[in-house]
Amino acid sequence: MPVVVEADQQVAAGLLRSLPSGTQAVPDTERMRAWMAQHPDEYVVVLGPTMPLPDALAACEGLRVTRPAASVVLARAEVSAEVFAQAVAAGAREVIPAGSPEAVSEAAERAYRLFTALRGAAAVGPSEGKVLTVWSPKGGVGKTTMAVNLGLALAEKGARRVCVVDLDLAFGDVAITMQLFPTHSIEHAVGSEDAIDTELLEGLLTRHHDAMMVLAAPSHPDVRDRISATLVSQVIRTLKQTFDYVVVDTAPAFDEQTLTALDETDDIVVVATLDVPTLKNVKVALETLDMLDIASDHRHLLLNRADDEVGISADRVEGILGMRPRARVASSIEIAAATNAGKPIVLRDPHHPTSLAIRELASLLAGQSVGPPAGVSTATRTAPQQRGFRWKRR
Structure with a gap:
């Protein structure tokens, strides 16, 4: 299931409504790394809009090396050409407007399709807790x-x-x-x-x-x-x-x-x-x-x-x-x-x-x-x- 990194609970709740049932929300990159360590088949990380851009870019760079099969989607209140270029250079798969539920949902779907193509459908098959x-x-x-x-x-x-x-x-x-x-x-x-x-x-x-x-x-x-x-x-x-x-x-x-x-x-x-x-x-x-x-x-x-x-x-x-x-x-x-x-x-x-x-x-x-x-x-x-x-x- 996707994981959202967003400290503001109301903003996180809005993002969760646009993502599949079971999506997890964590407040910071430290908890995100702990989540990723427990879930080796995670296919998308959504970085919320209130995360400072330098922290978001650092997270993108880290995940590009440690989890290359997982897509990083950067949600921003405003998407500028400069932010887009920096994010893609750091390893983000997409940069999307945070206020568009359709963009958030579609980005997650694309990430899922990419992950299954790279690792096979069995890699994200159902598992029981x-x-x-x-x-x-x-x-x-x-x-x-x-x-x-x-x-x-x-x-x-x-x-x-x-x-x-x-x-x-x-x-x-x-x-x-x-x-x-x-x-x-x-x-x-x-x-x-x-x-x-x-x-x-x-x-x-x-x-x-x-x-x-x-x-x-x-x-x-x-x-x-x-x-x-x-x-x-x-x-x-x-x-x-x-x-x-x-x-x-x-x-x-x-x-x-x-x-x-x-x-x-x-x-x-x-x-x-x-x-x-x-x-x-x-x-x-x-x-x-x-x-x-x-x-x-x-x-x-x-x-x-x-x-x-x-x-x-x-x-x-x-x-x-x-x-x-x-x-x-x-x-x-x-x-x-x-x-x-x-x-x-x-x-x-x-x-x-x-x-x-x-x-x-x-x-x-x-x-x-x-x-x-x-x-x-x-x-x-x-x-x-x-x-x-x-x-x-x-």
């Missing part, structure tokens, strides 16, 4: 907070295309956690089970300013019963055709919609807190997943609000649940403050031990390094992470 479900049988364990932060860590401000799906259909909090105010939700797909496609779902998504998309839960609890398992399955399967990662936040239940999501998932992140009632519920839930043969080798335990002082050690957790924790997040007032401010902890404080722990989990799930924030040295990351995973023997 990965579905990650964040789940717990007990409410109040911080599941939504972890799901949102995990999604943002994976997105890495545009390096990957990520969608968080709020399947807590009665009391979903993903949108409010990110201070988003959706005009559409999964409710608006009801009745379209046989017509779900990428274009339909694109119209239901809400964009977060850090390059992550959200499919919100319904605004009223009584809608839950109208959302069928078939709809849930079709939504997840369609989203994974467009997104690198689909992060599903579920209800704390074994209802039909949650079971469908679990059945469609590649990996499950099981969230628990260090109290006996929660661990008991998680144990029973894991046994149920075993009976249903759901993701038996792809479950990852995340312990939230996991402090040494509560008296439950790692060995005891493993003894109770039969699985070793993959990530541990200690209690922290900063997490709650970040959530209340609508800026999740991985964005508000990338250096925080919780942010680092979530990025480590994201790297594990992605099977590749999810880069730390700029300026975080190895030493800076290691010390808090070691503190976060220290367990006292009891």
